[in-house]
Amino acid sequence: MDVTDNDFAVFVIGVLTTVVTFQWIYHYGAPRIYKSLIPKEYDGLSTRKQSISCSALCSVTNATIMFTTSFYLLLTHNLHKDMCWTDDFATRFLSCIEMGAYFSDTLVLLGGNNEPNVLPYLLHHLAIVFGSYISIKHGVFAYFLCLRGINELSVPFQHARHVFYDIGWKNSRIYLVNGLCFLFTFFISRICVIPVTVYSVFTIWGTTDFERVNLFCKTVFIGGALAIDTLNVYWFNLIARGAYKVLISNKHP
Structure with a gap:
């Protein structure tokens, strides 16, 4: 069901508030946290790596x-119970937070002081933003949006790994343990979710409820899922290869 005008105003405010909040975290909150916890290591980072570390804290949040x-x-x-048309206000508002957070991170990426190769990240963000939009505007695929939210379990370990590496903790035990946790959570929350998603899509494919969804929403839903899961499989291959090399090097110094 399409969103009402009153709810749409609430959702727009939600998106804008989230953008402002995450920009504040990036520019002011994150630097203060790092300077409080690891002042020497943070001050020793380059401006670009400080920017990446602050962006990482936004992503973890x-x-x-x-x-x-x-x-x-x-x-x-x-x-x-209704994977196509569950009209759930909480899920729509969660989509607002997701959209706002990725809008904020896109601003950071386009600022030019972050990742050197931003294209894969921008494509990933674009898929997330469009997926959030169809949930907010049309109230479709709430189940799949929350299923996709399970993917986020691995993100804290991913960004902690980058921060630990940049501040010189590459050879520490905490770096190794965090890397293994990252591999495990990535597999559980992203790779294992793929067959669940595929099975769920096949259960609704061709049904009357699915046919009622307009072509734009179907294209965003299927195209976004294919794009994100392709990236997840590609990234997991890199992560697994890296973990294997680290374990072998530790076993045979």
Whole structure:
């Protein structure tokens, strides 16, 4: 069901508030946290690496919100009963937070003081933003949006790994343990979710409810899922190869 004018105004405010909040975290909150916890290591980073570290803290904040809320909604809101048309305000508002967070991170990426190769990240963000939009505007595929939110479980370990590397903790035990946690959570939350997603899509494919969804929403839903899961499989291959090399090097110094 399309969003009402009153709810749409609430959702727009939600997106804008999230953008402002995450920009504040990036520019002011994150630097203060790093200077409080690891002042010497943070001050020793280049400007670009400081920017990446602050962006990482924003991503961890968003991932924590997305994973915990998505998991809760999947358990309590019976989204699986109607995978196409469950009209759930909480899921729509969660989409606003997701969209705002990725808009904010896109601004950071386009600022030019972050990742050198931004194209894969921009494509990933674009898929997320369009997926959030169809959930907000049309109220479709709430179950799949929350299922996608489970992917965020691995994000804290991913960004912690980058920060630990940049501040010189590459040879520490915490770096190794975090890397293994990253590999495990990436597999559980991203790779294992793929067959669940595929099975769920096949259960609704060709049904009357699915046929009622307009072509734009179907294209965003299927295209976004293919793009994100292709990236996930590609990234997992790189992560697994890297973990294997580290384990072998530790076993045979």
